[in-house]
Amino acid sequence: MDYQEGLSRVGDANSKIVEANGEVADVIFSVYIYHWNWYLAIFLIIAPWVIWAIFRNRESTARLLLAALFIMIFSAVLDTIGIENGLWAYPVKAIPSPTLSFSYRLSVLPVLAMLLIQYKPHVSPILKSILYAGVSAYVGLPLMSMVDLYKKLNWAYTYSFFILITMYLIAYWLTQLKSFKPISPGPDKEEPELHLVRRREKAR
Template sequence: MMIVPWIIWAIFRDRRNSARIFSAGLLMMVISEILDAFGVSYGKWAYPIKVIPLATVSFSFRLSVLPVFAMLLLQFKPQLNPFIKAIIFGGFGAYVGLPLLSMMDLYKKIDWSLTYSFIILFFMYLLAHWFSRRNS
């Protein structure tokens, strides 16, 4: 989950706009790290298994899968309504990605709803979209 998304990004990225889109991906990484730290600290979810000595196992999901997926959505079909893309991003992350992590015993919801994750991911994508469209 850590390397494959970046290989996909390297193959399919738009070389003319990659710095702008990559900066939006970096913004998504920072926001997801901060929000994840809050969620774990307040006992909303946990990561039962630690593969590497980092705060959580979802490191690869937050710093690879989510930002690369967002960057690819930002790049492809730029004329498509960003709200539709945000729904796709939030739906994939919340209702596909997190349940897959749960099935692999890498993520455990404690006091959290997947709908909350959907809403957060929806707005994170819209922020990344807005950020990627800035001229400076």
């Protein structure tokens, strides 16, 4: 196989991905939209973020959102790898995407992590990570499986448990960074009054 043939095969693969997206969208709008579990998937996308918006610690919003963003990105990468290798699947999809679950990975998991980090901050993060992973892996995923929002193939809940522990601890560490300070203006952006004060000091 030469370089041009490789480009051609990748192009064909991308076309199949576009076709798969179209098939998922067709199923959503012709079948799933008439079933309650599709509306449950939509609810699970919106409700956790509404809950967090109401109960969030407003003074720590940026730190918490950084943790959530990490979990969402990390989960999206894991989903892509897992689905492409036949480890798990999401039969009922809220949004046409063969490789992502917006309901669980991009909503429930990040919001649950933020709420645990926020409440009782003096409790050991290791204990919280075990609680987070246990509830998510051994309660959340089986419940999702019961309503066809998740399907375990060549995978085990225990694998998810240890991954979720690691993911939570990294997210917690991000919230503890001390670099959350306002971006200071450059020397050319300083306030005019400050320039006048400095000139007067130099004149003296």
